[in-house]
Amino acid sequence: MGTKDDGITLPCDLASLSGTLKVCSLEMVLLKAIRPQPIIDTLAQDQACFFNAECAFSFRAHLTVPKNWCLLGYIHYTDRHSWCHGVTLATGTAFTVLPDGDSELLLSAGTSLTVILLPLEQLEMKLAEIYPRHAGDLSCLHTLFHLSDTPSAQRLKTIYQNIRRYLTRSELLGITNVPVTNKLDIDILLKGHLAASMAVTAEDLPGCSRGRRKHYLIVQRVEQFMRTNLRNDIYINEMCDAAKISERALRYAFEDLLGISPNRYLSMLRLCTACRSLASSDISRRSVKSVALSCGLWDLSRFADSYRRVFGELPHDTLMRTPMINSSPMSKS
Structure with missing residues (x-):
């Protein structure tokens, strides 16, 4: 399904998964900081x-x-x-x-x-x-x-x-x-x-309880707020205001639906959005720094360390792979 390196899925593979699905668009957010395989x-x-x-x-x-x-x-x-x-x-x-x-x-x-x-x-x-x-x-x-x-x-x-x-x-x-x-x-x-x-x-037919439906709508609203303000610092109280709920209700909804805290999900959303952007950017027009800042990742050294821990390579390596991905048959659908 793309380029492999010793059996590990690289960021280009994750970002081009929608290419594997031909005409579909698939945007993923990992829920744990482990290499996707x-x-x-x-x-x-x-x-x-x-x-x-x-x-x-x-x-x-x-x-x-x-x-x-x-x-x-x-x-x-x-x-x-x-x-x-x-x-x-x-x-x-x-x-x-x-x-x-x-x-x-x-x-x-x-x-x-x-x-x-x-x-x-x-x-x-x-x-x-x-x-x-x-x-x-x-x-x-x-x-x-x-x-x-x-x-x-x-x-x-x-x-x-x-x-x-x-x-x-x-x-x-x-x-x-x-x-x-x-x-x-x-x-x-x-x-x-x-x-x-x-x-x-x-x-x-599978069902959905009222409580579960409520948690889903909370997560949906908060995630939309995160995506809209991704380049900015986002605090728990702002998430609560966006969903019009208490901090306790916010944390409970995220634990129930996603199994992680709101802040942890925000961190993974930033990282995966950066990965997707790096893997699809024009290397002559965008830099690792510009991508990182657009995702609210201000500490570039920490970003590089986290990125390598999850995706197995540095952000710059993913950006350098862009021409290869754009020229591959799977990306032309």
């Missing part, structure tokens, strides 16, 4: 892209699927700390992501999932073919649904498990494009995903 198997087939992903680290992310594309997927394993828009994700959950906004999520360390990115038109055509009365109405599809013991749910689970095994084997064999005689059957996947989604009952 995702394992990603990818395979291109016709207009679709298949992905297996296993994360050995926890992260908060904003995922955007652009117009005319969609994501279908299945979570093979995760724990209770993972969520999407505050709704707890669980092992055995299937999902449908349409190009209708920003998906906010947290995936905990150890999460394993299979994702398929494909043109929205394919999903629309298959829906119209199988369920004519829902033609043109993608709102009938569930965003998140647990695969129960029903036949349609179990068939879909088997389909995603087979895709994961196929991708893992292809990666081991060094296959990047599928031979025509040995393709994954996208038609079977679409039929299975639609059938399982349409057969969902209330018991299969």
Whole structure:
């Protein structure tokens, strides 16, 4: 999924993950100061892209699927700390992501999932073919649904498990494009995903308590305040004012949703934003200092030490890699 160095994922890999996802935009914030080491198997087939992903680290992310594309997927394993828009994700959950906004999520360390990115038109055509009365109405599809013991749910689970095994084997064999005689059957996947989604009952839909929803909205408001004022010093009382809550409520919401304090999250947000900026900046126009200051990182020596501890190289090294990233096939989508 990019340049590797002795099995360690470098900052350019983290920042270009959206390039691996082709047309999607994925902005990540690590929740612990450890080197991110995702394992990603990818395979291109016709207009679709298949992905297996296993994360050995926890992260908060904003995922955007652009117009005319969609994501279908299945979570093979995760724990209770993972969520999407505050709704707890669980092992055995299937999902449908349409190009209708920003998906906010947290995936905990150890999460394993299979994702398929494909043109929205394919999903629309298959829906119209199988369920004519829902033609043109993608709102009938569930965003998140647990695969129960029903036949349609179990068939879909088997389909995603087979895709994961196929991708893992292809990666081991060094296959990047599928031979025509040995393709994954996208038609079977679409039929299975639609059938399982349409057969969902209330018991299969993940819920979100009022308390959890409240904490999600608090974190959302405070994070937006952080991003808007990232180049400035930000204090706890300002975060409280932005969300109109007490310091105790603020800390409780962050611990519940993210597992870390507001100040710790702010530090990781600054660091990951700097990483993303360095990996995508024009080296002739931006310097490490200008990027650091734009993220509110005033102590350049401390910034360099923290950056190297998390990403395995100095900020300048990431900036120097920019031409390589911009010229790579994965960044041209």
